[in-house]
Amino acid sequence: MKTICQFTLVLLALCLAGCASSKNSRITQNQALFNSYTPAEQRMIRTGQVAVGFDQDMVRMALGDPSRETTIDTANGKQIVWEYREIKPSLGLTLGGGIGTRGSGIGVGTGVNVRPDRTKLLKRVVFDRHTGNVARVESYN
Numbered sequence: 001m002k003t004i005c006q007f008t009l010v011l012l013a014l015c016l017a018g019c020a021s022s023k024n025s026r027i028t029q030n031q032a033l034f035n036s037y038t039p040a041e042q043r044m045i046r047t048g049q050v051a052v053g054f055d056q057d058m059v060r061m062a063l064g065d066p067s068r069e070t071t072i073d074t075a076n077g078k079q080i081v082w083e084y085r086e087i088k089p090s091l092g093l094t095l096g097g098g099i100g101t102r103g104s105g106i107g108v109g110t111g112v113n114v115r116p117d118r119t120k121l122l123k124r125v126v127f128d129r130h131t132g133n134v135a136r137v138e139s140y141n
Contacts, residue, residue, distance in 0.1 A: 054134045079128040085119040
């Protein structure tokens with residue numbers, strides 16, 4: 001059982017390391033575009049920040065693909081909204097055993113469960129439909 005817990009912790013650490021390097025890979029994949037931005041914009045993208053006036057490419061480099069994209073009606077017309085959500089997985093450990101006429105056995109299992117209702121809204125980025133640029137950023141941390 002100790003081995004299973006260690007395996008689960010190693011798997012979780014690898015997932016977290018992958019998230020940290022994904023921003024760098026998004027920048028590397030779009031290096032020419034990234035180089036065309038001002039030093040201040042580059043700094044913000046590297047630190048995962050978004051500002052009013054950013055275009056969709058800049059937001060995608062800073063935050064990645066949105067968890068959800070919707071359109072809302074406002075007084076200024078329709079606007080595109082990108083939501084960024086944190087998934088809250090539930091971890092489980094199951095023990096089982098049984099005895100039969102031909103022998104006995106014990107089983108151990110681990111599992112990760114992810115349900116859509118187990119997410120937390122972290123950020124909403126609202127784009128002006130006419131310009132395509134960020135009109136508003138809402139953080140819920």
